[in-house]
Amino acid sequence: MTRYAIIGAGLAGLTAAWEIRQSDPDALIDVFEAEDRIGGKLHTVPFDSGPTDMGAEAYLALRSDATDFFTGLGLGDDLVSPSGARSLVYSGGELHPLPGGGVMGIPASSAPVRDLVSAETAARIDAEGEAPAIDWEVGQDASVGTLVTERYGAEVTDHLVSALLGGVYSCAAEDLGIRATVPQLAAALDELAESGQKVTLSAAVQLCESRRTPRDPGSTPTPVFAAFRHGYAQVYEALAEQAQADIHLDAFVAGIARDLRGYHLKGPGVSPEAPYDRLLVTTPAPTTAVLLREVAPEASAALRAVQLASSVVVGMKFDSAAGLPDNSGILVAVDEPGVRAKAFTFSSKKWPHLGARGGALVRASFGRFGDDALVRAEEDVLVDAALDDLEHITGFDGRAAGLSEIYVQRWFGGLPRYDETHLATVAAVREGVAGVPSLEVAGAWAGGVGVPAVIDDARAAAARLMQVG
Ligand SMILES: Cc1cc2nc3c(=O)[nH]c(=O)nc-3n(C[C@H](O)[C@H](O)[C@H](O)COP(=O)(O)OP(=O)(O)OC[C@H]3O[C@@H](n4cnc5c(N)ncnc54)[C@H](O)[C@@H]3O)c2cc1C
Structure with a gap:
């Protein structure tokens, strides 16, 4: 044995x-x-309204190997799909739909991000193809944030790319490598360099976009994410x-x-x-x-x-959902003054099985690599920050909506950088x-x-x- x-x-x-x-x-x-x-890091907590995830809440269902694995465990009947409600990004004091196209918030042109950046930055994005080529060696790596800032300017990094990547890695884009976190972009940069074409960021993003298989207009889209009816x-x-x-x-x-x-x-x-x-x-x-x-x-x-990045999740159950936007959540730009949360997930809007419980379930997340003071804050400070930021951004008054349950989950060193x-x-x-x-x-x-x-x-x-x- x-x-x-x-x-x-x-x-x-x-x-x-x-x-x-x-x-x-x-x-x-x-x-x-x-x-x-x-x-x-998988932790399902027994809220009065039902089991609720306070760590990972979903998985990338485009990975059919994972779905096959869960089905093999006997969990196939309990896999649930999101509602399809869209995410928003909060930047410049306003909510915007998450721009389409591009890779991880990095656009190929200014068109999808015009509302999110200044006219100067928009012009810079569109002129990037004319700038001197990126000195890129096949197989090399670089920081996502540094490359995007150098080519398009800091607004694109701070308003979009860090907000998107931060939601997954609890790190700003400067602290993340292209090859590990946006591998399709690294492959496109390699391909341009290998074929002797001019290496620019916009050309690489365009290449990524061109590789996406267009969906048959008559087909039902495969949901990108899935979760478990009773949590992880x-x-x-x-x-x-x-x-x-x-x-x-x-x-x-x-x-x-x-x-x-x-x-x-x-x-x-x-x-x-x-x-x-x-x-x-x-x-x-x-x-x-x-x-x-x-x-x-x-x-x-x-x-x-x-090194590790720390974060904290504040789970909040409200009696009423009136006034909460019909979106799956909000990502917050890193340079947004006065807002401490990095993201909100409107779990009851994002997941029909959670919406069916009534009221509203919201997860607020705080903390990034190098910025984890709030991860150590007292519980009431965190809950106040979550409620204040939520009201500031959306107008939803969580105190008036009846905050019936709270769970604060700190993830010290929760994710590797x-x-x-x-x-x-x-x-x-x-x-x-x-x-x-x-x-x-x-x-x-x-x-x-x-x-x-x-x-x-x-x-x-x-x-x-x-x-x-
Ligand atoms: C807040 C948050 C949200 C996330 N959301 C998602 C998501 O929605 N979708 C997704 O796909 N991924 C998500 N992830 C990532 C995913 O949850 C993790 O990458 C994954 O669960 C990590 O699993 P693991 O076994 O590698 O590590 P861990 O879960 O960290 O397990 C390691 C275990 O080792 C134990 N341990 C540590 N030291 C010792 C020791 N000395 N002796 C004995 N035991 C020890 C720990 O207590 C722990 O139980 C999220 C992560 C976090 C932190």
Whole structure:
């Protein structure tokens, strides 16, 4: 019987445990989790009105591999689609529809963004194709924000690109790498450089737009996102149950040692068991760096470069939805004076299954990499900031609408910063780990932060681990 240890019972750890169990019914699988609950950044909270996600709330349903995986877990009937209500962006003291076209808010011309930028910036976007070419080497990376600001000006970065990317990565565009976060744009820049054409941002965005498959006008569009009727708890509970692993809660792993007999785990709540034959580490990057120090020093050193962004989600249930815009949510431009929230999700407008509960459910998000003072603020300060910003932006008076439930979820170090060095760092870590027998790593820092990417990465790591010996 092979003895597996998995550190971390978030999505990566539980998925890997499930994957191992599919192939090896007799395996002993111990999962060690520092917290008193499983799920990590997936956290469904029992509001009076029903289960409500306070971490991830959806996944990219265009990734059919993820939908297939959830269907295989038996959750196919509980997958739900969004209403199709559109998102807005708050910039220059006004609400605007999110511009169409472009990539991640980066337009190919000024037309879609005219309401969001000054006439000067609009002219600059349209003249960008005439500016000297970008000095781009195939395969290189750069900061998204730096490139957009250099080519189009800071307004495009601050009003749009950081607002969109910030909603996914909790980082401003300057702190994110093109290849890791807008890979289609990196591929287009490569393609222009490779074919000897002039490399400009507008030409690269145009190339991305031209690659989109036009939808057959008679067909029903596939929803871009999907969620779970009863929240992500359905996923982490199904994984835990079907993996039939021994999940140890309140088990903080502080160190790993290896000898000829296998891997030994140390730490409070981790009882000294017989050594493990194979080990998978799925903790956030800085923790993984510490844990690998003895057993994979090179990987550990490389992983220390990854920094984390913190954020906080304030979930609010109102008795009445009267006056809340009929939109799925609002992204806030980073340079918007007097507004502290970075985004609002109008969950009950975005998701019909949540709307059916009555009233209004709103999630306010605060905090970006390098700007996390509010993540530490007292709960009443955060709730006041959420209510004040919501009223300031939309006119919706949440206090008058009857605030019946509140949940504040702080995500300290919730997301890894995918900057322009990130992919090289991941490659170096993978190389370091590959040299150590029966050891694997997985998680949001490794193969992408989105739920489908984390599942994919964890399954692949589990498969490699099972191949050993
Ligand atoms: C606010 C927020 C919203 C998000 N929204 C979405 C979304 O809508 N859609 C989407 O696709 N993705 C979303 N994501 C991203 C996605 O949720 C995460 O990338 C994913 O859940 C990470 O899973 P993981 O297993 O890699 O890490 P984690 O969930 O961080 O799991 C790691 C686990 O390891 C445990 N651990 C840490 N240290 C130790 C230790 N020393 N010993 C033992 N255990 C330890 C932790 O407690 C944790 O349970 C969101 C993320 C956040 C923070």
